[in-house]
Amino acid sequence: MDVEEVQLRVADARQRDVGRGIARIDQRTMEKLGISASDVIEIIGKRSTSAIAWPAYSEDQNRDIIRIDGFTRKNAGVGINEYVIVSPAKVKEALNVTLAPVDIRLNVDEDFTNFVKNRLMERTLVEGDTSPVMILGHTMPLIVVHTDPKGIVKMALDTKLEILNEPLAPPETLTELSRKEKERKMLQRFAWLKAMERKCASDYVKFCIEGGNLEADTEDVVVSKAKTTAKDKNVPVTISIQLYEKRGKIGSLKWAKVNPDGTIEYIYPEDLLVVCPFCGEPLTSYYGRYYCHRCAKYV
Numbered sequence: 427m428d429v430e431e432v433q434l435r436v437a438d439a440r441q442r443d444v445g446r447g448i449a450r451i452d453q454r455t456m457e458k459l460g461i462s463a464s465d466v467i468e469i470i471g472k473r474s475t476s477a478i479a480w481p482a483y484s485e486d487q488n489r490d491i492i493r494i495d496g497f498t499r500k501n502a503g504v505g506i507n508e509y510v511i512v513s514p515a516k517v518k519e520a521l522n523v524t525l526a527p528v529d530i531r532l533n534v535d536e537d538f539t540n541f542v543k544n545r546l547m548e549r550t551l552v553e554g555d556t557s558p559v560m561i562l563g564h565t566m567p568l569i570v571v572h573t574d575p576k577g578i579v580k581m582a583l584d585t586k587l588e589i590l591n592e593p594l595a596p597p598e599t600l601t602e603l604s605r606k607e608k609e610r611k612m613l614q615r616f617a618w619l620k621a622m623e624r625k626c627a628s629d630y631v632k633f634c635i636e637g638g639n640l641e642a643d644t645e646d647v648v649v650s651k652a653k654t655t656a657k658d659k660n661v662p663v664t665i666s667i668q669l670y671e672k673r674g675k676i677g678s679l680k681w682a683k684v685n686p687d688g689t690i691e692y693i694y695p696e697d698l699l700v701v702c703p704f705c706g707e708p709l710t711s712y713y714g715r716y717y718c719h720r721c722a723k724y725v
Contacts, residue, residue, distance in 0.1 A: 430513055430514075431459075431511050431512060431513035432455055432458055432459060432490075432511070432512050432513075433490075433509050433510070433511055433512075434451065434455065434490055434491055434492040434509065434510060434512050435490060435491045435492070435507060435508070435509055436471075436491070436492060436494060436499060436504050436505070436506055436507060436508050436509070436510055437486075437491045437492065437493045437494075437506060437507075438493065438495070438496075438506055439493045439494055439495035439496075439498075440483075440493065441647060443480075443493070443495060444495045444496070444497075445495065445497065445558040445560060445565055446495075447477055447478060447497075447498070447548075447549040447550060447557070448477055448478045448479075448480045449467060449469065449477035449478070449479055449480065449492050449493065449494045449498065449512075450480050450481065450482045450483065450486065450492070450493040450494075451467075451479055451480075451481075451482055451491075451492050451493075451512065452481075452482040452486055452487045452488060452489065452490075452491075453481065453482070453487065454487070454488055455490070455512070456479065456481075459512070459513065459514055460514065461479055461514050462479075463479060463480055463481050464478060464479065464480070465478070465479050465514065465515075466478055466479070466514075466515040466517045466550050466578065466580075467479045467512050467513065467514060467515050468512070468513050468514070468515040468578065469492070469494070469498065469502050469510050469511075469512055470502070470510060470511040470512075470513075471499075471502035471503045471504035471508065471509075471510045471511075472502065472503025472504065473501070473502060473503045473554070474502070474552065475498060475501035475502045475552050475555055476515050476517075476550040476551075476552055476578045477494060477498055477550065478548070478549075478550065492510065492512060497556055497557070497558050497567070500556060501552070501554075501555045501556060515550070515578050516577065516578065517550060517578050517579065517580055518575050518577060518578070518579050518580075519579065519580060519582045519585070520551065520573055520574070520575075520579035520580060520581055520582060520585045521574045521575065521585065521586065522572070522573070522574040522585070522586045522587075522588070523551060523570065523572070523573050523574075523579070523581065523585055523586070523587050523588070524570075524571040524572040524573075524587075524588045524589075524590065525542070525557070525568040525569065525570060525571060525587070525588070525589045525590065526568065526569045526571050526589070526590040526592070526593060526594050527566070527567075527568060527569075527589075527590070527591075527592070527593050528556065528567045528568070528569060528593055529567075529593060530566075530593070530608055530609040530612075531591055531592050531593075531609055532589065532590075532591050532592075532609065533591070533609075533613070534589045534590075534591055538589070539587055539588075539589055541561075542559055542568070542587065542589060543581060543585070543587045545559045545560065546559065546581050547581050548580075549580070549581065550578055550579070550580055551570050551573060551578070551579050551580070551581070552570060552573070552577070552578055552579075553570055553571070553572060553573050553576060554569075554570060555569070555570045556568070556569055556570075557569075557570060560644060561612070561616055562612065562615055562616040562619060562645065563633060563643075563644040563645025563646055563648075564612060564645060564646065565646060568589070569594065571590065571594065611692075615692065615694070617701055618694065618696060618699060618701060619631065619667070619694075621699055621701045621707060621708045622669070622679070622699055623669065624707075624708060625699060625708050626669050626676060626677055627671060627676075628669040628670060628671055628676060628677070629670060629671045629672060630643075630670055631667050631668060631669050631670065632667070632668045632670065633645045633647075633648040633665060633666075633667055633668075633681065634648060634665070634666055634667075634668055635648060635651060635652055635655070635663060635664070635665060635666075636663075636664040636665070636666050636680075641668070645665075645681075645682075648665055649665065649682070649684060649690065652665055652684040653684055653688050656684045656685060656686045656688075657686050657688070659686075660686045661686065662683050662684065662685050662686065663683070663684045664680060664682070664683050664684075664693075665680075665681045665682045665683070665684065666678055666679060666680050666681050667679050667681045667694075679694060679695060680693050680694065680695065681693070681694050682694070700716055702716075702718040702720065702721060702725055703725060704718070704721055704725065705718065705720050705721055707719065707720040707721075709725065
């Protein structure tokens, strides 16, 4: 007989699950709740949030734990080894969703809004939650300011998404200047990499440590390992990007250098590619001037 809710102890998510909006619970718990993998669950700690149920790892079976990442723990207001109440969720299709950045100012246009919407299409959202979006391997947290209807919602193709340009409240740890500089550099790298992918007809890229055996889809994972290696060996560690298409790897470029003190120097070869400052498309050179076909003008 199915039960309406169960109490589970919170455990940390594995690195591969961070930022995906999922919660791993064991088969016995799923059977108690009458749910299957990919069903949405409500997680109640100090506040209520949601996640998508995924099967627990084999070593976690019958332990009555729930593995969730730091974003979900923060949304539920709990820490590791604390307890939450888990139940099947009633999910509604979102008509309107408003998001806001946490600590940077954004240049929001239609392309950026559609990009974020596509990334959140399989996520569940609750007003007041922080939902991470991966951009160029970096995690950009966005606060769910408003949803219509209320409760647990999922993004749909016809959901109207609005993204605010500025944080709701000025962050205490960053000045306006540092926020703008952080935003400018991140978007610059994002535009360069996307333009390089188009230039090379690449299907996707991976980040890796040169001379090492670590390769990942996101930069954060590789940077974390590089910082540890650089500190332990007291030598800089170089991160590169590998460009792939369906037949395999088609190119490799240096991306960043991580120093023993933890600082990062981005060393990607900007001179290989000149991009439009307005749209990020690769520019074409005509008699010493650069022309953007997307913007239909010289820049």
